[in-house]
Amino acid sequence: MEVVRKSEEIKAWVRKQKASGKKVSLVPTMGALHAGHLSLVSIAKAHSDAVILYIFVNPAQFNDPKDLEKYPRTLERDLELARGENVDVVFAPEAADIYPEGGGKLSGTCHVRAGNRSENFEGDGRPGHFDGVCTVLNIMFNIVEADTAVFGEKDYQQLQVVSQMVKDLQIPIEIIPAPLVRDHDGLALSSRNVRLSPEGRKESLVISRTLAAAAEKVSSGERDARKLEQNAIQAVESTGRVKVEYASIVDADSLEPLSHIDKPCQFLLTATVEGIRLLDNIRLKP
Numbered sequence: 001m002e003v004v005r006k007s008e009e010i011k012a013w014v015r016k017q018k019a020s021g022k023k024v025s026l027v028p029t030m031g032a033l034h035a036g037h038l039s040l041v042s043i044a045k046a047h048s049d050a051v052i053l054y055i056f057v058n059p060a061q062f063n064d065p066k067d068l069e070k071y072p073r074t075l076e077r078d079l080e081l082a083r084g085e086n087v088d089v090v091f092a093p094e095a096a097d098i099y100p101e102g103g104g105k106l107s108g109t110c111h112v113r114a115g116n117r118s119e120n121f122e123g124d125g126r127p128g129h130f131d132g133v134c135t136v137l138n139i140m141f142n143i144v145e146a147d148t149a150v151f152g153e154k155d156y157q158q159l160q161v162v163s164q165m166v167k168d169l170q171i172p173i174e175i176i177p178a179p180l181v182r183d184h185d186g187l188a189l190s191s192r193n194v195r196l197s198p199e200g201r202k203e204s205l206v207i208s209r210t211l212a213a214a215a216e217k218v219s220s221g222e223r224d225a226r227k228l229e230q231n232a233i234q235a236v237e238s239t240g241r242v243k244v245e246y247a248s249i250v251d252a253d254s255l256e257p258l259s260h261i262d263k264p265c266q267f268l269l270t271a272t273v274e275g276i277r278l279l280d281n282i283r284l285k286p
Protein backbone atom coordinates (compact mmCIF):
# COMPACT_ATOMS: atom_id res chain seq x y z
CA MET A 1 0.00 0.00 0.00
CA GLU A 2 1.34 3.41 -0.91
CA VAL A 3 1.00 6.43 1.35
CA VAL A 4 0.93 9.75 -0.46
CA ARG A 5 1.11 13.17 1.22
CA LYS A 6 1.09 15.56 -1.74
CA SER A 7 -1.78 16.30 -4.10
CA GLU A 8 0.61 16.31 -7.09
CA GLU A 9 1.62 12.74 -6.21
CA ILE A 10 -1.93 11.46 -5.91
CA LYS A 11 -2.82 13.11 -9.23
CA ALA A 12 0.10 11.28 -10.89
CA TRP A 13 -0.96 8.02 -9.22
CA VAL A 14 -4.54 8.35 -10.51
CA ARG A 15 -3.32 9.24 -14.00
CA LYS A 16 -1.27 6.05 -14.05
CA GLN A 17 -4.24 3.91 -12.98
CA LYS A 18 -6.51 5.47 -15.57
CA ALA A 19 -3.89 5.09 -18.32
CA SER A 20 -3.95 1.36 -17.66
CA GLY A 21 -7.75 1.33 -17.95
CA LYS A 22 -8.47 1.06 -14.23
CA LYS A 23 -11.57 2.43 -12.56
CA VAL A 24 -10.73 4.41 -9.42
CA SER A 25 -12.82 4.71 -6.23
CA LEU A 26 -12.43 7.20 -3.43
CA VAL A 27 -13.24 6.61 0.24
CA PRO A 28 -13.26 10.00 2.01
CA THR A 29 -12.53 9.89 5.77
CA MET A 30 -11.22 12.01 8.60
CA GLY A 31 -9.31 9.01 9.99
CA ALA A 32 -9.92 7.32 13.37
CA LEU A 33 -10.98 4.40 11.22
CA HIS A 34 -13.36 1.71 12.47
CA ALA A 35 -15.22 -1.23 10.93
CA GLY A 36 -17.78 1.16 9.40
CA HIS A 37 -15.04 2.83 7.31
CA LEU A 38 -13.59 -0.55 6.37
CA SER A 39 -16.99 -1.58 5.02
CA LEU A 40 -16.81 1.48 2.72
CA VAL A 41 -13.49 0.16 1.42
CA SER A 42 -14.96 -3.23 0.54
CA ILE A 43 -17.86 -1.54 -1.28
CA ALA A 44 -15.34 0.68 -3.14
CA LYS A 45 -13.42 -2.44 -4.16
CA ALA A 46 -16.55 -4.03 -5.56
CA HIS A 47 -17.10 -0.95 -7.75
CA SER A 48 -13.58 -0.31 -9.01
CA ASP A 49 -10.07 -1.65 -9.69
CA ALA A 50 -8.13 0.76 -7.46
CA VAL A 51 -9.14 2.26 -4.10
CA ILE A 52 -7.86 5.53 -2.65
CA LEU A 53 -8.69 6.15 0.98
CA TYR A 54 -8.15 9.72 2.02
CA ILE A 55 -7.54 10.79 5.60
CA PHE A 56 -7.94 14.49 6.21
CA VAL A 57 -9.36 16.19 9.29
CA ASN A 58 -11.11 19.02 7.52
CA PRO A 59 -10.86 22.30 9.48
CA ALA A 60 -13.57 23.90 7.32
CA GLN A 61 -16.37 21.71 8.72
CA PHE A 62 -15.72 22.38 12.42
CA ASN A 63 -17.54 25.31 14.00
CA ASP A 64 -15.72 24.93 17.26
CA PRO A 65 -11.89 25.11 17.16
CA LYS A 66 -11.82 22.98 20.35
CA ASP A 67 -13.65 20.14 18.54
CA LEU A 68 -11.13 20.33 15.72
CA GLU A 69 -8.28 20.15 18.21
CA LYS A 70 -9.86 17.24 20.09
CA TYR A 71 -10.63 15.22 16.95
CA PRO A 72 -8.78 11.87 17.24
CA ARG A 73 -5.71 11.60 14.99
CA THR A 74 -4.54 8.00 14.78
CA LEU A 75 -2.63 7.89 11.49
CA GLU A 76 -0.33 4.94 12.25
CA ARG A 77 -3.23 2.74 13.36
CA ASP A 78 -5.36 3.93 10.42
CA LEU A 79 -2.59 2.96 7.99
CA GLU A 80 -2.41 -0.52 9.56
CA LEU A 81 -6.17 -0.96 9.17
CA ALA A 82 -6.08 0.30 5.58
CA ARG A 83 -3.23 -2.11 4.80
CA GLY A 84 -5.29 -4.95 6.26
CA GLU A 85 -8.10 -4.10 3.81
CA ASN A 86 -5.72 -3.99 0.82
CA VAL A 87 -6.39 -0.34 0.12
CA ASP A 88 -4.20 0.62 -2.87
CA VAL A 89 -3.19 4.07 -1.70
CA VAL A 90 -3.82 6.30 1.32
CA PHE A 91 -3.83 10.01 0.57
CA ALA A 92 -3.09 11.92 3.80
CA PRO A 93 -2.37 15.54 2.83
CA GLU A 94 -1.41 18.51 5.01
CA ALA A 95 -4.02 21.29 5.41
CA ALA A 96 -1.75 23.71 3.51
CA ASP A 97 -1.91 21.46 0.46
CA ILE A 98 -5.72 21.33 0.45
CA TYR A 99 -6.30 24.95 1.49
CA PRO A 100 -3.37 26.98 0.14
CA GLU A 101 -5.27 30.16 1.06
CA GLY A 102 -7.12 30.72 4.34
CA GLY A 103 -6.00 27.49 6.09
CA GLY A 104 -9.51 26.01 5.85
CA LYS A 105 -11.42 29.14 6.87
CA LEU A 106 -14.13 29.52 4.25
CA SER A 107 -14.73 33.24 4.57
CA GLY A 108 -12.88 35.17 1.91
CA THR A 109 -12.09 32.07 -0.16
CA CYS A 110 -14.10 30.62 -3.00
CA HIS A 111 -16.16 27.78 -1.51
CA VAL A 112 -19.27 25.67 -1.97
CA ARG A 113 -22.59 26.56 -0.44
CA ALA A 114 -24.46 23.34 0.35
CA GLY A 115 -28.01 22.99 -1.00
CA ASN A 116 -31.31 22.83 0.88
CA ARG A 117 -30.80 19.26 2.11
CA SER A 118 -28.24 20.76 4.50
CA GLU A 119 -30.69 23.09 6.22
CA ASN A 120 -32.12 21.10 9.14
CA PHE A 121 -30.93 18.39 11.49
CA GLU A 122 -27.10 18.43 11.47
CA GLY A 123 -27.23 21.81 9.75
CA ASP A 124 -29.12 23.34 12.71
CA GLY A 125 -26.74 24.72 15.27
CA ARG A 126 -23.68 23.98 13.12
CA PRO A 127 -23.75 26.87 10.66
CA GLY A 128 -21.40 26.32 7.74
CA HIS A 129 -20.74 22.67 8.62
CA PHE A 130 -22.06 21.28 5.34
CA ASP A 131 -20.49 24.12 3.34
CA GLY A 132 -17.18 22.91 4.79
CA VAL A 133 -17.97 19.28 3.95
CA CYS A 134 -19.01 20.14 0.36
CA THR A 135 -15.99 22.41 -0.14
CA VAL A 136 -13.42 19.84 0.94
CA LEU A 137 -15.10 17.12 -1.11
CA ASN A 138 -15.15 19.36 -4.16
CA ILE A 139 -11.43 19.99 -3.73
CA MET A 140 -10.73 16.27 -3.22
CA PHE A 141 -12.90 15.29 -6.20
CA ASN A 142 -10.95 17.79 -8.34
CA ILE A 143 -7.59 16.51 -7.13
CA VAL A 144 -8.38 12.83 -7.33
CA GLU A 145 -10.78 12.62 -10.30
CA ALA A 146 -12.11 9.26 -9.11
CA ASP A 147 -14.92 7.49 -10.97
CA THR A 148 -16.85 6.75 -7.78
CA ALA A 149 -16.86 7.81 -4.13
CA VAL A 150 -18.41 5.83 -1.28
CA PHE A 151 -20.33 7.45 1.61
CA GLY A 152 -21.91 5.68 4.57
CA GLU A 153 -25.64 5.89 5.26
CA LYS A 154 -24.72 6.34 8.93
CA ASP A 155 -24.34 10.06 8.11
CA TYR A 156 -27.53 9.95 6.10
CA GLN A 157 -27.97 13.70 5.73
CA GLN A 158 -24.34 14.10 4.62
CA LEU A 159 -24.90 11.44 1.94
CA GLN A 160 -27.93 13.36 0.61
CA VAL A 161 -26.16 16.74 0.80
CA VAL A 162 -23.19 15.36 -1.16
CA SER A 163 -25.46 13.65 -3.70
CA GLN A 164 -27.29 16.96 -4.21
CA MET A 165 -24.00 18.81 -4.73
CA VAL A 166 -22.77 16.28 -7.29
CA LYS A 167 -26.08 16.49 -9.16
CA ASP A 168 -26.50 20.29 -9.01
CA LEU A 169 -22.87 21.06 -9.91
CA GLN A 170 -22.69 18.19 -12.45
CA ILE A 171 -19.55 16.80 -10.90
CA PRO A 172 -18.49 13.75 -12.92
CA ILE A 173 -18.38 11.23 -10.08
CA GLU A 174 -20.81 8.53 -9.00
CA ILE A 175 -21.79 8.58 -5.33
CA ILE A 176 -22.25 5.08 -3.91
CA PRO A 177 -24.19 4.74 -0.65
CA ALA A 178 -22.94 2.16 1.85
CA PRO A 179 -25.27 0.61 4.46
CA LEU A 180 -24.90 1.71 8.08
CA VAL A 181 -22.86 -0.80 10.10
CA ARG A 182 -23.92 -1.73 13.64
CA ASP A 183 -21.87 -3.18 16.46
CA HIS A 184 -22.87 -6.60 17.90
CA ASP A 185 -25.22 -4.85 20.37
CA GLY A 186 -26.94 -2.72 17.71
CA LEU A 187 -25.12 0.60 18.29
CA ALA A 188 -24.36 2.37 14.99
CA LEU A 189 -20.57 2.39 14.53
CA SER A 190 -19.01 5.82 15.03
CA SER A 191 -15.60 7.18 16.01
CA ARG A 192 -17.38 8.85 18.94
CA ASN A 193 -18.50 5.56 20.56
CA VAL A 194 -15.13 5.06 22.27
CA ARG A 195 -15.88 8.13 24.40
CA LEU A 196 -18.92 6.43 26.02
CA SER A 197 -18.53 4.91 29.50
CA PRO A 198 -19.69 1.26 29.77
CA GLU A 199 -22.88 2.57 31.43
CA GLY A 200 -23.43 5.23 28.74
CA ARG A 201 -22.93 2.67 26.03
CA LYS A 202 -25.58 0.41 27.58
CA GLU A 203 -28.01 3.33 27.78
CA SER A 204 -27.32 4.40 24.20
CA LEU A 205 -28.68 1.09 22.91
CA VAL A 206 -32.18 2.45 23.41
CA ILE A 207 -31.60 4.52 20.22
CA SER A 208 -31.15 1.59 17.83
CA ARG A 209 -33.82 -0.47 19.64
CA THR A 210 -36.33 2.36 19.27
CA LEU A 211 -35.60 2.81 15.56
CA ALA A 212 -35.92 -0.94 14.95
CA ALA A 213 -39.26 -0.93 16.80
CA ALA A 214 -40.50 1.98 14.64
CA ALA A 215 -39.51 0.11 11.45
CA GLU A 216 -41.37 -2.92 12.75
CA LYS A 217 -44.51 -0.85 13.45
CA VAL A 218 -44.42 0.64 9.95
CA SER A 219 -44.14 -2.77 8.34
CA SER A 220 -47.14 -3.89 10.38
CA GLY A 221 -49.30 -0.98 9.23
CA GLU A 222 -48.54 2.21 11.22
CA ARG A 223 -48.59 5.22 8.89
CA ASP A 224 -48.68 8.19 11.30
CA ALA A 225 -45.18 9.73 11.23
CA ARG A 226 -45.85 12.23 14.05
CA LYS A 227 -47.07 9.47 16.38
CA LEU A 228 -43.98 7.37 15.62
CA GLU A 229 -41.68 10.35 16.26
CA GLN A 230 -43.40 11.17 19.58
CA ASN A 231 -43.30 7.54 20.73
CA ALA A 232 -39.63 7.32 19.79
CA ILE A 233 -38.74 10.47 21.76
CA GLN A 234 -40.58 9.12 24.81
CA ALA A 235 -38.94 5.69 24.55
CA VAL A 236 -35.42 7.09 24.10
CA GLU A 237 -35.75 9.61 26.91
CA SER A 238 -37.44 7.19 29.32
CA THR A 239 -34.09 6.25 30.90
CA GLY A 240 -33.53 9.90 31.83
CA ARG A 241 -29.91 9.93 30.62
CA VAL A 242 -30.41 10.04 26.86
CA LYS A 243 -31.63 13.31 25.34
CA VAL A 244 -33.13 13.40 21.86
CA GLU A 245 -31.94 16.25 19.67
CA TYR A 246 -34.17 15.40 16.73
CA ALA A 247 -36.36 12.47 15.70
CA SER A 248 -37.74 13.02 12.20
CA ILE A 249 -39.30 10.87 9.54
CA VAL A 250 -38.29 12.32 6.20
CA ASP A 251 -38.42 11.71 2.47
CA ALA A 252 -35.41 9.48 1.74
CA ASP A 253 -34.03 11.81 -0.98
CA SER A 254 -35.23 15.35 -0.33
CA LEU A 255 -35.17 14.99 3.50
CA GLU A 256 -38.53 16.86 3.61
CA PRO A 257 -40.43 15.89 6.81
CA LEU A 258 -43.40 13.54 6.19
CA SER A 259 -46.57 13.29 8.23
CA HIS A 260 -48.05 10.27 6.46
CA ILE A 261 -45.94 7.27 5.47
CA ASP A 262 -46.98 6.03 2.04
CA LYS A 263 -43.56 5.17 0.59
CA PRO A 264 -40.15 4.03 1.86
CA CYS A 265 -38.65 6.86 3.91
CA GLN A 266 -35.94 7.49 6.50
CA PHE A 267 -36.25 7.91 10.26
CA LEU A 268 -33.38 10.17 11.45
CA LEU A 269 -32.68 10.18 15.17
CA THR A 270 -29.88 11.98 16.95
CA ALA A 271 -29.50 11.89 20.72
CA THR A 272 -26.92 12.90 23.28
CA VAL A 273 -25.53 10.49 25.86
CA GLU A 274 -22.90 11.72 28.34
CA GLY A 275 -22.49 14.83 26.20
CA ILE A 276 -21.72 12.71 23.11
CA ARG A 277 -23.94 13.15 20.06
CA LEU A 278 -24.96 9.82 18.54
CA LEU A 279 -26.48 9.79 15.04
CA ASP A 280 -28.60 6.90 13.86
CA ASN A 281 -31.25 6.27 11.22
CA ILE A 282 -33.28 3.49 9.69
CA ARG A 283 -35.26 2.90 6.50
CA LEU A 284 -39.03 2.60 7.06
CA LYS A 285 -40.85 0.42 4.55
CA PRO A 286 -44.67 0.53 4.52
Ligand code: PAF
Residues within 6 Å of the ligand: 028, 029, 030, 056, 058, 061, 133, 136, 137, 155, 158
Ligand atom coordinates in the same frame (compact mmCIF):
# COMPACT_ATOMS: atom_id res chain seq x y z
O1 PAF B 1 -17.84 11.94 7.11
C1 PAF B 1 -16.69 12.43 7.24
O2 PAF B 1 -15.80 11.81 7.84
C2 PAF B 1 -16.39 13.80 6.66
O3 PAF B 1 -17.49 14.65 6.77
C3 PAF B 1 -15.89 13.74 5.20
C4 PAF B 1 -16.94 13.18 4.27
C5 PAF B 1 -14.63 12.87 5.13
C6 PAF B 1 -15.54 15.16 4.74
O4 PAF B 1 -14.57 15.76 5.53
